[in-house]
Amino acid sequence: MFPTRVTLIPLALMACTPLPPSSASTPAAPVDGTGLVWLQNEVGADALYRSGNVDLDGDGIDEMLFYVGGPGRCGSGGCDLYVLRNTANGIAVIARTSVTQLPIGVLDTSHHGMRDIVVSVGGGGMPFGHRVLRFDGQTYPGNPTVAPAEPIDTIGTPVISQGDMRPIVF
Template sequence: MRLIPPASLLAPLALALAGCSPVVERAPAAVEAGAAGPPATPAASAASAIDPTLVAKITEILGDNATGTRWVSVVDGEGAGRVALVYLTGMNWCGTGGCNLLILRQGPTDWEQVGNVSRVSTPVRVLNTATNGLPDIGVTVSGGGGPPAYEAKMAFDGRAYPRFPSDEPLIDAFGRVVITDAAIPPPAA
């Protein structure tokens, strides 16, 4: 059975995606001094607005929790390295340490879930590095009674991204911001 998101979820999603534009972040000046600059990476796009198979897969994953869930997705990469980052917000997906970030990889006919990361705050970045064919992802970790906010690197192990961000901060990594608080649709009125 295919679940179709209520129209009240699709309209804010389309508006949020239309306002998403990736921001290039540069490494700190100390790193830049000796570096030739970040390598080129594919531009992020709001493909979920035009990819019904991605919307259907996200809705299938959300199941009964689709009602009341707000989400924004960004598709990055090309070919076998194409992934969708889906930041979920709402009562079922967020706590004091952040919200869930679904990571899906595009297969030949459908999207496949390769990550469900907990304790993620925005911003979320796609880094200019990859592990096992999929991009490394920089996620902000904060709250939950833990240390001050820091960015952690999420690397694909060949089967999945880790469930929880690393306890090690990510330092001096080039990448692009792809999801911010501004991209998340407001609650339905």
């Protein structure tokens, strides 16, 4: 029986050996942790969030979407959505949109090189529905309940689903 154990140890060690880095020229998508450090610094360690990654500008690198809630962070109309990009100089904020609800999705259509984002809205006297946010060349609309955001019947491709918010944990 001893030789079998000796044989399994090298196999187990091989399974733990990291793979060599990819030679592909496209950088890997940013991981949750990159945005979480920024999020904790921006909104505080007691925030709750849900997140999703999606390539909004077609460059092969995902942007990060964070739906942020927690104590004192949401109103009757919803919570904030942050759209972030991981750059060589750190995290860049593409947009911060208030009073959003889940789910959040994207459409195949785009404006000024960025895909259209769809957020759910409702509460605070507003009927529940979806609004499309179109990039204006600088940012996405800050409030989905007023123009230029427009009603739409579909959520598109889901990026952040409904569900429990999770704490920022390090």
